[in-house]
Amino acid sequence: MKISASLYSAGDTNLQELVRELDAYRSDYFHIDCNDDVDVFDDIAKIKAYSDTPVDLHIISSEPQKFYKLIVDTHVELVTIQYETIEKWADLPVGFKGKLGIAITTETPIDVFDQFANRASFILFMATTPGKSGEPFQTQNFRKIREFRNRYPNKKIHVDGGINDELSFILRNMGVYSVVVGSYLLKQEFIGSAMVKLRSNQVGSAYCVRDFMLLPDEIPTLRIKDYQFPFMLQIIEDYKLGFVNVIDSNNHLIGIVSNADIRRAMLRKWPEIENLRIEDVMNTSPATINSNNTVNELLDYIKSLPFPVLFLPVTDNNGNLAGVLKFNNLIKGEL
Structure with missing residues (x-):
């Protein structure tokens, strides 16, 4: 399972030093949240200068198409559009060579993915309330993940929110392709230790079998x-x-x-x-x-x-x- 490190969760940490440390511990993607903020593309340009690790961009905007030219110009590899905020939708231009995903919150049914299924390669489950840092994973997403996998067996599943070592193991077992990890990874004293735990089968015990079993x-x-x-x-x-x-x-x-x-x-x-x-x-x-x-x-x-x-x-x-x-x-x- 891929690890996408949410860079902005590191606060005021020097971006170049952070990117190089994450590269040393083999982060698979660098996750960037764009909350209707064009300035994030300045950071993306810097990241591209520091590293070859793919950028995983999450756009939260009523008009995501206003960022499309910047996405193409900065060669972003993964672009996820937040479904609930879309007011005007336009498909990504032919110049975009990366992969498109659709993000949904816990309350949104997976049926909304139908309208994007011909274009999108993956779904991103937002498993906590957006903007509420430190909130625990909302367990009703376990069933939504299973239902999505059954309906779209050829689409990849990404998950963001509340990820720790134990959830990483559970989600790997469910066939999740990638997880976005913020506080658990970037607010630890040693990033390398947290990265090892995320990839390990030695986990904690906050969850019981009943939380993620098939019903x-x-x-x-x-x-x-x-x-x-x-x-x-x-x-x-x-x-x-x-x-x-x-x-x-x-x-x-x-x-x-x-x-x-x-x-x-x-x-x-x-x-x-x-x-x-x-x-x-x-x-x-x-x-x-x-x-x-x-x-x-x-x-x-x-x-x-x-x-x-x-x-x-x-x-x-x-x-x-x-x-x-x-x-x-x-x-x-x-x-």
Whole structure:
């Protein structure tokens, strides 16, 4: 996952010294906020003189097109337009060779991206209230990120707001491409130490599994009384997660059926596979995690398992199915 250092979060720090220090620690982008202020392009010109690191420009303006010539002239690589402030929209000129993104706040539905989908390469989720420094990440954005990834699998996802080491791990696991990091990175005594933590799997524990798991309406679930082999296969196919949770009438998790479980059952019963029972295919002792476990506890548990995991059913204290964690996006988030 890429790190975009929000330069203006460093306050009055000398720009040249800051750029060189961030380059030493391999910041992937330099994030600049343009709040209807043409003077930021003077800073962009200086950054370009100091470094080859791409500039990640966020424009907050009712008429973003008034900055287009400056964007082209300064060779900005990434341009993100804040959706909520747009009053007059014009597409970027053909001279712009970078990538366009659309930023939305927590309250704005992802549907607004539809009108830009043919032009924009990415979305930026503003996960805190713009202008409120130090505000915590608004957790409803976890679901919005998942929904956007499902709707636009070929578009990249960027996130800005409240980013720290723990959120960095969670967002990498969700397949987020880039995060904008301000205070956590630039107000530390040692920038290098903060950068290492942002890229590390050793994290704090402010978040619980329930904060970022897939919710019940997002996961494949089969009530055992409804079991029929073709019906079960269709659920697995529809959700494309490679497994299905099996529950009883009280929502208690009985077990799971994965693609591997089906393959093993078919090999055991071949060629008489038409009458496979749920008992033939279900794993009744799957690895699970409690919704109240912290991220650190989750990582310790995964490390303790004798096999790799692509998903984990999440249960509450009564053993009822609460959600699912999936890990197939973790590698994607590193690309």
